[in-house]
Amino acid sequence: MRLAAILRHCTLAISIVLAASVSALAQSDPLSSWNDSANKTAITDFVKRVTADGSADFIAPADRIAVFDNDGTLWAEKPVPFQLFFALDEIKRLAPQYPEWQTTEPYKSVLAGDQKGVEASGMKGIGEIMAATHTGMTTEAFSARVADWFATAKHPIRQKPYSELVYQPQLELLSYLRANGFRTFIVSGGGVEFMRVFAEKIYGIPPEQVIGSSGVVKYEVGSDGKPFLFKEPKVEFIDDGAGKPVGINRFIGRRPVIAVGNSDGDRQMLEYTAAGDGPRLAVYIHHDDAEREYAYDRGDKLAALDKGLDEAVAKGWILVSMKDDWKQIFPGAN
Amino acid sequence: MRLAAILRHCTLAISIVLAASVSALAQSDPLSSWNDSANKTAITDFVKRVTADGSADFIAPADRIAVFDNDGTLWAEKPVPFQLFFALDEIKRLAPQYPEWQTTEPYKSVLAGDQKGVEASGMKGIGEIMAATHTGMTTEAFSARVADWFATAKHPIRQKPYSELVYQPQLELLSYLRANGFRTFIVSGGGVEFMRVFAEKIYGIPPEQVIGSSGVVKYEVGSDGKPFLFKEPKVEFIDDGAGKPVGINRFIGRRPVIAVGNSDGDRQMLEYTAAGDGPRLAVYIHHDDAEREYAYDRGDKLAALDKGLDEAVAKGWILVSMKDDWKQIFPGAN
Numbered sequence: 001m002r003l004a005a006i007l008r009h010c011t012l013a014i015s016i017v018l019a020a021s022v023s024a025l026a027q028s029d030p031l032s033s034w035n036d037s038a039n040k041t042a043i044t045d046f047v048k049r050v051t052a053d054g055s056a057d058f059i060a061p062a063d064r065i066a067v068f069d070n071d072g073t074l075w076a077e078k079p080v081p082f083q084l085f086f087a088l089d090e091i092k093r094l095a096p097q098y099p100e101w102q103t104t105e106p107y108k109s110v111l112a113g114d115q116k117g118v119e120a121s122g123m124k125g126i127g128e129i130m131a132a133t134h135t136g137m138t139t140e141a142f143s144a145r146v147a148d149w150f151a152t153a154k155h156p157i158r159q160k161p162y163s164e165l166v167y168q169p170q171l172e173l174l175s176y177l178r179a180n181g182f183r184t185f186i187v188s189g190g191g192v193e194f195m196r197v198f199a200e201k202i203y204g205i206p207p208e209q210v211i212g213s214s215g216v217v218k219y220e221v222g223s224d225g226k227p228f229l230f231k232e233p234k235v236e237f238i239d240d241g242a243g244k245p246v247g248i249n250r251f252i253g254r255r256p257v258i259a260v261g262n263s264d265g266d267r268q269m270l271e272y273t274a275a276g277d278g279p280r281l282a283v284y285i286h287h288d289d290a291e292r293e294y295a296y297d298r299g300d301k302l303a304a305l306d307k308g309l310d311e312a313v314a315k316g317w318i319l320v321s322m323k324d325d326w327k328q329i330f331p332g333a334n
Numbered sequence: 335m336r337l338a339a340i341l342r343h344c345t346l347a348i349s350i351v352l353a354a355s356v357s358a359l360a361q362s363d364p365l366s367s368w369n370d371s372a373n374k375t376a377i378t379d380f381v382k383r384v385t386a387d388g389s390a391d392f393i394a395p396a397d398r399i400a401v402f403d404n405d406g407t408l409w410a411e412k413p414v415p416f417q418l419f420f421a422l423d424e425i426k427r428l429a430p431q432y433p434e435w436q437t438t439e440p441y442k443s444v445l446a447g448d449q450k451g452v453e454a455s456g457m458k459g460i461g462e463i464m465a466a467t468h469t470g471m472t473t474e475a476f477s478a479r480v481a482d483w484f485a486t487a488k489h490p491i492r493q494k495p496y497s498e499l500v501y502q503p504q505l506e507l508l509s510y511l512r513a514n515g516f517r518t519f520i521v522s523g524g525g526v527e528f529m530r531v532f533a534e535k536i537y538g539i540p541p542e543q544v545i546g547s548s549g550v551v552k553y554e555v556g557s558d559g560k561p562f563l564f565k566e567p568k569v570e571f572i573d574d575g576a577g578k579p580v581g582i583n584r585f586i587g588r589r590p591v592i593a594v595g596n597s598d599g600d601r602q603m604l605e606y607t608a609a610g611d612g613p614r615l616a617v618y619i620h621h622d623d624a625e626r627e628y629a630y631d632r633g634d635k636l637a638a639l640d641k642g643l644d645e646a647v648a649k650g651w652i653l654v655s656m657k658d659d660w661k662q663i664f665p666g667a668n
Contacts, residue, residue, distance in 0.1 A: 062534065062540060065542075139583055183542075185542075192584075192587070193587070196587045200396065206396060207586065207587030207588050208517075208519075208542070208543075208585060208586045208587060208588070209542075210587065214584060217580050217583055217584070218576075218580070219576035219577075219579045219580055219602055219606070221605070226609050227579065227602065227605050227606050227609050229579060229580065229583050229606075242552075242553035243553075245553045245561065245563060246551050246552070246553055246563065249473055249551055249563050250526075250548060250551070251542060251585060252541065252542045253526070253527070253530045253541030253542055253544065254541050254542070268553055268561065271555070271561050272553070272561050272563075275560050275561050
């Protein structure tokens with residue numbers, strides 16, 4: 001056969017093989033940790049509708065942006081956001097270098113494991129703990145600290161590495177969206193330099209697709225002529241509440257098609273997403289599973305879902321029940 | 335033949351066809367507007383070295399980040415950066431709504447086409463012109479204005495659409511890098527919301543890969559319940575000089591492998607890139623072609639290449655001569 005004939009012949013054969021594989025793939029559920037509920041169907045129907053060639057609601061791949069909150073949306077956030085555990089662990093690790101911490105609040109309470117004492121130090125105390133563990137060093141030194149911690153630290157109550165406290169159904173949702181041409185972003189109140197250390201590894205989300213709160217960073221050149229970026233003890237941007245659509249505009253520059261959150265801090269992100277022209281999907285994850293995870297919403301001190309819950313109901317946003325919609329919460333057996 | 339046999343047979347045939355195509359592709363030069371100079375070879379050798387499987391200098395695709403300044407690096411910037419032409423054109427377009435502009439500086443000089451008068455208004459005057467044309471509206475209204483302008487405006491001296499004042503060799507370099515697994519970013523002193531309107535169309539760079547200077551943006555909800563982002567007349571971030579590595583850290587979160595600029599405003603970006611571990615490439619575009627483009631460096635008032643020129647020579651950075659290294663400057667015939 002001449003090359004062209006071989007190619008024609010083979011294209012057909014390969015098409016058959018591919019079609020068989022695609023059909024096999026279609027049969028294996030990409031969202032297998034989701035129960036076959038109305039919410040799951042609403043999500044997959046939406047994705048099919050905006051990605052099917054010829055669909056009236058077709059969205060070009062360039063515009064397929066999906067944004068996810070992190071704490072409580074992609075991984076657990078109880079009893080406190082994990083970044084605070086990092087800070088507390090760092091205070092303990094660094095304590096030998098700072099003997100004065102033994103007698104000074106809020107460090108004294110942290111070192112004594114006195115949670116009430118830490119809480120009593122209020123926002124000022126938490127601010128000091130964050131500054132002592134997140135600033136006064138280069139960006140690279142900070143990343144190395146987070147990486148070291150993440151590799152070995154365990155959740156104090158669940159006694160598991162934090163990488164195992166991600167939500168399995170959400171890992172599947174991220175992959176499913178990416179397989180359908182979406183670019184997935186994290187838009188979180190958490191520290192951007194903290195999350196970027198592990199987001200690629202645990203979620204498949206590269207650093208440039210992680211948006212978060214940040215401190216001021218300064219460019220300096222050392223006496224050895226080597227430039228570095230230095231983390232100063234000054235807040236630059238809080239990526240929470242009304243800051244989330246601002247952060248999305250600043251970093252992505254396009255209104256998302258899909259937004260997923262779990263608390264009132266995500267409300268404006270969902271509002272902004274849902275208010276765009278054409279098909280949009282706003283999703284709240286509702287923590288209603290005290291047995292397998294945690295149950296909290298309106299009254300929660302750190303991550304209340306109150307106004308957002310009302311708005312979700314009023315506007316018909318998807319309200320995912322962790323209890324009813326998720327077959328499994330964490331990777332591995334539950 | 336059974337399916338598996340067909341597949342084996344065909345994979346081989348397709349491989350032959352593909353190999354032939356790849357070889358044909360290799361023969362068509364992806365940087366055909368570059369002369370076959372030492373600088374071109376240095377760039378292509380670098381890319382081959384960091385992308386070849388098994389190379390000691392191999393860089394994983396995830397880490398292949400290339401950053402480009404915009405004004406004077408990807409398109410021309412003379413006699414003034416094109417964003418200023420946009421602002422001046424907008425003042426003229428908006429003037430009928432502001433009769434007081436006829437008698438108030440700096441507007442009076444802009445409307446009279448009196449360049450010296452505009453210059454005499456200094457940074458304060460330029461600031462007023464920028465505020466009047468870039469703020470006090472939603473982000474979407476601003477984008478629509480830029481899009482309208484970009485579709486019809488012409489460079490006042492060259493009498494060409496701005497989209498034709500991009501550098502053809504750089505379009506090829508961007509494509510070549512992307513074909514080799516690099517993600518290409520703009521890191522420019524220009525306004526981020528301005529550039530994002532056309533960067534995807536003219537450079538193939540999506541909004542989220544455009545980093546630039548920005549003003550404060552505020553999230554608001556209208557009386558109709560619709561949320562919007564409002565551009566306030568307050569500078570938020572200047573992505574120039576030492577701001578460039580800061581912006582790279584903030585938006586990309588990874589040190590680039592390749593950085594390309596053309597002025598002292600890019601010096602810290604090139605320094606920061608070049609100082610990373612492993613293979614890095616710092617490139618300056620030198621405007622030395624008065625005949626086909628412009629010739630300027632040390633003494634230039636708006637875009638001097640002075641300290642950067644010394645540093646490039648001292649550190650062995652690539653100094654691209656537009657005159658000698660570029661066969662062609664703009665798309666189409668020169």
